[in-house]
Amino acid sequence: MKTLIFGAGNLILSDEGFGVHIIKYLEDNYTFPEEVELFDGGTLGIMVTHKIEEAERVYIVDTLDTAGEPGELFRYEKEEIMLNRLPVKLSPHQIGIQEMLYISEMRGGCPDAITLLGIVPQSFDPGNELSPSLNEKLPRVARLLVDELRGLGHEIGERQPSALN
DSSP, X not given: OOXXXXXXXXXXXXXXXXXHHHHHHHHHHEEOOTTEEEEEEETOGGGGHHHXXXXXXXXXXXXXXXXXXXXXXXXXXXXXXXXXXXXXXXXXXXXXHHHHHHHHHHTTOOOSEEEEEEEOOSOOOSBSSOOHXXXXXXXXXXXXXXXXXXXXXXXXXXXXXXOOO
16 A cells, blocks of 8 residues: 655745655654655645555645644544635645645545644744744654554654764
8 A cells, every 4th residue: 555645835934844844854764665655745736646646545744824832733634624624724835735635536536545734833934944843843743653654554664863973
């Protein structure tokens, strides 16, 4: 079963890039089998719907514009996303994640298993680094994804920190 972890976001607007930062964090700290793909979707939107359509299971990581504390994590499944039951607005990409999924659904290629992990940002100020409150959430969100993938039977390894010279 091909599983896709799709990180969305804009790296030049600080916390808006959380989804992209989580992909980098996962690449740096874990090893994944061939059937698990980590993908930096950035702000490409409709240009990468094919990535979602190639997978049987998709995890999307993005920021959410909603009430809550910076770093608060929300989880939504496909039905909630597709029926527009999200009590929030997704982050301001060229085309939203919801629209991207609607297009895949209309083309008959949207997988049944889609999970959105959305995090409340602290800042959309220009800058390529996450705010401290979101940066400290990277390990927790990564561990949540890794534990879930392991629960699905994927063999995920942990990289050893490299020695500093």
